[in-house]
Amino acid sequence: MRGRPLLLACAGLLGAALGVSGCFTERQNESAKLYATHCANCHGARGEGLQRLIPPLARADYLVKNRARLACVLRKGLTGPVVVNGVEFNQVMPAADAHLTDSQITNLLNFIQTSWGNQGEVLTIREVEAQLEGCGVIPDGH
């Protein structure tokens, strides 16, 4: 009778020791996970891009110059040439469409705005929603 609760306590302690870091970082890492899932294959694990094929996100002037339409870039994608840090890129960026919710787009943008040396101004979900409402008319290059 006495052994069982202690055994449970023991297991609990063990579990706490193993799981404690996981519990606390779960939410915090959500945006990093979104980035890893949806962006990193092309833009690189550290936003470094790929040569002249895929533009970098780290320290990219494009993010500063186009802050007002970044949410639309994620939702609608991009086609045609873009210039980032003085280099011309011309690849299709697929549209996230319904794959990402407004709040996920906000999370993702703020992760990008504050990672790898970026010091962009973060966006509120209201700002993102307002941007997304105007996306329907964005030229898609066709």
Next chain:
Amino acid sequence: MNVSFLRCALSVSLLALSGAALLPACSPTDKTPADAAEQLPFIGEREVKPRADGGPADTVYATIPDFRLTNQDGQVITNQTFAGKVYVTDFFFATCPSICPKMQSELLRVYTKFKGDPRVLFLSHTIDPAHDSIPVLRDYAQRLGIPDASRWHFATASHDTIFALARTYMTAAQVDKGVAGGFAHSGAFALVDPQRRIRGVYDGMNPLEVQRLLDDLPVLLREVEREQKAAK
């Protein structure tokens, strides 16, 4: 209570200890370059052919069939282009939004490492020949930092030719309108020896697998060197 707590703490620390003890097993074992007999496996089907004179049977390994492709410089390339060389191959397409950039950046890592070694060539096949014309392939290659086709060919052929080749190189590729970009394919790299035999298949999306390729290449090059010496 105290005793039990101690036992509990002990078991936790024992667990931690055993974890630490296991760690060395996780790190890759050091390869000894001196081991000249080290050899890569042969991948794919093999056939055992009995000899007419009753001697020991010959094992015949699967080989890459004859092919004829066109590269980003508009030159025709065939198996002869790769004669006496080892080469690494993959399948991609220029507008691929999913795995290709990652895969090609990993292959670029291998290319960069063996840039100075003319015994190693690279061959990327487009699985979207309808879109990836020669100018598109040339633009893609140059944007990736590959100035010409002397070491890394970006090649095209008819849809059927490419997809049949993909199978022989152990790469799964198929048209799939349901995935981003319109093609489903695996990011496999195949390592081919001068006798057209596949000596390794690696997941090009996994940096650890690509490291295995980086480790395997010198092993294969040493084998080729031994054979070329023996043939002289």
